[in-house]
Amino acid sequence: MAQPSRNLLEGPILRSLTTLAIPIALANILQAGYQLIDAFWVGRLGGAAVAAVSVSTPVTFLTIALGAGLAIAGSTLIAQYYGAGNQEMVDHVAAQTLLMVVLVSLVLGGVGYLCAPMLLRVMGVAPDVYRGALGFMRVSFAGLVFNFFFFMFQSIMRGVGEARFPVFIVLGTVVLNFVLDPFFIFGFGPVPAMGVMGAALATLSTQSLAAVIALVVLLRGRYGIHLAWRDFVPDPAYIKRAFFLGFPASIEQSARALGLTVLTFLITSFGTLTVAAYGVGSTILQVVMIPAMGLSMAVSTLVGQNIGAGQVERASRIGRLGASLGFGILTAMGILAYVFAPHLIAFFVPGDADVIAAGTTFLRTVSLSWGFLGAQLAMTGVLRASGNMVMTMVLTLVSQWVLQFPLAYVLSKHTSMGARGIWWAFPISYVLIALVTMGVYAKGDWKRSRLVQPDDALADRVTSEVLLEEGIRGTT
Numbered sequence: 283m284a285q286p287s288r289n290l291l292e293g294p295i296l297r298s299l300t301t302l303a304i305p306i307a308l309a310n311i312l313q314a315g316y317q318l319i320d321a322f323w324v325g326r327l328g329g330a331a332v333a334a335v336s337v338s339t340p341v342t343f344l345t346i347a348l349g350a351g352l353a354i355a356g357s358t359l360i361a362q363y364y365g366a367g368n369q370e371m372v373d374h375v376a377a378q379t380l381l382m383v384v385l386v387s388l389v390l391g392g393v394g395y396l397c398a399p400m401l402l403r404v405m406g407v408a409p410d411v412y413r414g415a416l417g418f419m420r421v422s423f424a425g426l427v428f429n430f431f432f433f434m435f436q437s438i439m440r441g442v443g444e445a446r447f448p449v450f451i452v453l454g455t456v457v458l459n460f461v462l463d464p465f466f467i468f469g470f471g472p473v474p475a476m477g478v479m480g481a482a483l484a485t486l487s488t489q490s491l492a493a494v495i496a497l498v499v500l501l502r503g504r505y506g507i508h509l510a511w512r513d514f515v516p517d518p519a520y521i522k523r524a525f526f527l528g529f530p531a532s533i534e535q536s537a538r539a540l541g542l543t544v545l546t547f548l549i550t551s552f553g554t555l556t557v558a559a560y561g562v563g564s565t566i567l568q569v570v571m572i573p574a575m576g577l578s579m580a581v582s583t584l585v586g587q588n589i590g591a592g593q594v595e596r597a598s599r600i601g602r603l604g605a606s607l608g609f610g611i612l613t614a615m616g617i618l619a620y621v622f623a624p625h626l627i628a629f630f631v632p633g634d635a636d637v638i639a640a641g642t643t644f645l646r647t648v649s650l651s652w653g654f655l656g657a658q659l660a661m662t663g664v665l666r667a668s669g670n671m672v673m674t675m676v677l678t679l680v681s682q683w684v685l686q687f688p689l690a691y692v693l694s695k696h697t698s699m700g701a702r703g704i705w706w707a708f709p710i711s712y713v714l715i716a717l718v719t720m721g722v723y724a725k726g727d728w729k730r731s732r733l734v735q736p737d738d739a740l741a742d743r744v745t746s747e748v749l750l751e752e753g754i755r756g757t758t
Contacts, residue, residue, distance in 0.1 A: 290302075290443045290588075295603050299600070301445075302445050302579070302583055303573070303579070306575075307577075308449050309436065309445070312452040312453055312456050315456040319459055320335060320485065322463075323463040323464055324467065327467070327477060334413075334478045335478060337402070337407055337411065337415050338422060341419060342422045343539055344543075346433075348536055349387055349532065350531065351528035351531030351532025351535060352382050352383055352524060354671070355527040355528030356380075356383075357437035357440055357583075357586075358527070358669060359371075359527070359733060359734075360372055360379075360437075361441040361582070361585075361587045362590030362669075362733050363734055364441060372506070373508055373509055374513055374517070376438045376441075376507050379434060380431065380438075381516065382525075383433075387426045387429070391425075391426035392423075394423035394426070395420050395424060402416060417476070417478060420479075421479055422482050422486075424486065425485065432451075440579060440582075440583045443587065444505045445580075451495055463480070465480075466480030528671070530675040531666070533679075534675040534678040537679050537682055541686070545690060548690055552700065552701045556640065556701045558641070559641040559643070563641050563644040570612065570619070574608060574611075574656045577656070578604075578608070580604070581664060582666050584597075584667075585663065586667035597667075601661060601664035605657040605661050605720075608655075608656030608659060611656060612652040612655060613650075616649040616651070619649040620649045620650055623649070624642045627641035627645065643702065647705040647709065648705060648708040651709030652712070661716075661720060668728040668729070668733075673728075677718065685707075685714055685715060690707035693706055
């Protein structure tokens with residue numbers, strides 16, 4: 283049985299965290315480059331084209347959120363099996379989770395493709411936007427399988443502690459996407475101009491290339507995972523286990539997407555200025571979230587491997603250090619954002635004094651609470667790594683639907699605060715949910731939630747099958 287690398291199971295925890303968190307954050311930044319590049323080229327087609335992309339993005343994001351739970355479940359199990367030194371189960375879980383993700387993405391993509399016209403009509407899309415939005419949305423749904431596959435590949439690589447290699451793939455595809463976008467959007471030589479749909483086709487081309495590279499890497503086994511085609515034979519026992527583990531995570535991700543959508547409806551009721559202020563401010567918040575999510579994913583991987591190796595106290599130290607780092611880093615970023623808020627807003631809307639003023643109010647209201655958000659995300663990473671998917675789901679539902687949205691509605695609609703009431707719902711919910719998460723973490727039930735057990739019947743069966751297929755006869 284292969285033994286895992288000891289790099290992440292011993293030695294300085296801070297070094298292990300940064301080794302994982304920095305590449306993950308870089309990959310997230312590069313992934314955001316797809317949207318920025320599309321916005322850059324599509325913006326040259328006019329406002330209707332930009333609107334076509336804008337109305338399509340939330341729908342595809344929600345679809346991705348529905349399948350994200352399976353990827354989270356797979357990466358959690360991979361990290362724990364890798365920490366336990368069970369290479370056969372690492373490979374088995376990776377292949378089976380990829381199989382599930384592909385099947386789910388094909389179903390969701392097919393349903394989305396067929397329902398795209400109805401969705402756009404329900405959303406009330408204007409006639410001049412409809413055609414471009416339909417083409418963009420349908421191509422996005424068609425490419426969902428490649429998007430899901432590479433997303434799962436990144437989760438697998440994180441599970442075994444290899445976060446650097448995916449960065450190079452993402453970098454190459456983002457550069458290629460920047461080159462292909464104008465060819466497909468505006469046309470060149472034999473390639474016809476396809477407008478907004480061309481941007482989606484360029485992304486589809488690069489994501490399919492990334493998925494093929496990922497599959498080749500997994501089959502060649504150079505980075506801690508070595509898949510064989512036999513690993514993709516459906517295993518009902520594992521699929522059932524992963525589904526019930528990942529379903530709460532899918533609900534969690536979907537609740538986040540729906541919560542933001544509902545909050546956007548509330549914001550739009552206060553007019554264009556409020557929408558613009560939130561649009562610019564939330565863009566800055568998304569940038570801040572990149573290192574926070576990178577740290578959360580790094581904490582989750584480290585904790586999962588150490589729990590799998592039976593090093594629960596080291597896992598606890600990782601959680602405490604991760605929460606402290608998250609609080610410190612995001613607090614520092616929040617202070618900078620508070621001080622330079624007018625300049626940050628003006629970078630995006632340099633010629634609109636009203637938006638600069640409103641955006642500054644939003645940013646200064648929320649920025650000083652970012653540290654609590656960073657700490658909460660790190661502690662959530664610990665809970666997720668131990669398999670407490672139901673608890674992370676409950677925390678998300680409480681944060682979005684019990685705290686943030688009701689507070690935003692009451693403070694904005696039933697007090698004299700108006701739009702500022704929406705802004706104040708952000709820091710209040712950040713602080714409260716961080717304190718609740720801290721209480722759940724401190725209680726310590728997660729320490730007894732190890733998914734990988736010495737008497738794991740599924741692991742014993744898979745190991746025996748692998749040995750038999752390799753011609754090694756033994757008794758159990």
